[in-house]
Amino acid sequence: MPPKPKAPKGANDLRALIDLTKTTQDLLAHFQSSLGPSTALTAQSTLPTATTSAPEPNPLDVIRATTTLLKSHTTTLSLLLLTPPLTPPAIISKIGDVSSGVLSGMVAAASSVAQPGRKDELGELMRGELRAQVRRLLGTWGEVLVLILRFAERRQGREGEVNGKGKGRDLGPTEAEKQDVLSTTGVLWEACDTLLKVCDSGIVGLVVKKAGEWRSVLLDAVEELKEWGEDVDDEDEDDAEGSDAEDGVFGDEDDIFSAANKLGKGDKELKTLLDMSVKRLKMVGILYQAVIKRRLKPFPDTSSESNGAAEAASSDPMSKLDEVMGLLKSIPETVDELASAFYDLDEEEAKQTLGKCGDEAKSVIALVKLSWSGKEDEFTAWSDKWVAALEAS
Structure with missing residues (x-):
């Protein structure tokens, strides 16, 4: 029995990118639901009453750092999408960095609640503002994922049209796709800048503004x-x-x-x-x-x-x-x-x-x-x- 033919490496990479993007979209939906007000109240009611002496990082500091990283990673991703040929391994690596390191830390900080027996450094108004702004930012990251999925599926379709003639030449994104990348990246940057401004202004800046x-x-x-x-x-x-x-x-x-x-x-x-x-x-x-x-x-x-x-x-x-x-x-x-x-x-x-x-x-x-x-x-x-x-x- 002849061995089963293997798919070209490029096709495997594209399939992996598509699968990862879809699972990341599911993860993103979970992150967004965890920032709802009812979820935060439930988390607060189920916290243990015992406390530890170890100091916890200020959520504003964590969100400031992760937001800056997200903006940087998205800038790199936009360049990867704009520059042919499409490189699925590099994009996969960046998506992984954002999901496991950046977004997980950001969401954990935004969904944090006041610990029993400790002074509340943020207050309910700031916590509510952070949840709302991070949810908005996650929405803009979701649009980036939609863009990545579209690019990968289009490239996969081109691979399928080669019909045994070897890898087709990646001509890169169309002018319309370039504009989509720039526009989507710009919206995410704006959301990042808004969230950073909230962190930099602090509690006083927020309450005075409100x-x-x-x-x-x-x-x-x-x-x-x-x-x-x-x-x-x-x-x-x-x-x-x-x-x-x-x-x-x-x-x-x-x-x-x-x-x-x-x-x-x-x-x-x-x-x-x-x-x-x-x-x-x-x-x-x-x-x-x-x-x-x-x-x-x-x-x-x-x-x-x-x-x-x-x-x-x-x-x-x-x-x-x-x-x-x-x-x-x-x-x-x-x-x-x-x-x-x-x-x-x-x-x-x-x-x-x-x-x-x-x-x-x-x-x-x-x-x-x-x-x-x-x-x-x-x-x-x-x-x-x-x-x-x-x-x-």
């Missing part, structure tokens, strides 16, 4: 409420225009469908409540500015502190910061509820929601009235005046 964004959302909502209050529905004019409707003539479509929730001239109490709401919400906007400047920017660097047993939650700066940021995020959401109450002309609901918004703002004050070291300062005195002014408005 608080500023939430303040902008708050002030936009206030401006919309103010404009809505100035767009008073003139009932007399509406009655005068009623005869047009009998003739089948209608006014502007927006006027027809928005008339029901316009503030009427007779709604004096609701208008007074609206004016008071706008005034108070502008004060809340000022509070955001003060908290950003006096409390968020001076937040202590937790990575330089001892990694021993954590203090009680009431005196733990990171725990308090998480609570403050939760409130700062919640206030604009409450303002949206307030706006809905006004648009529905529901005075009672508007009163209750305005009170809720004021309570949330005062809760922020209560949390950060003292400095992070527990001392009184200029902000402490200012916060008392701010609360008094809010209650008097």
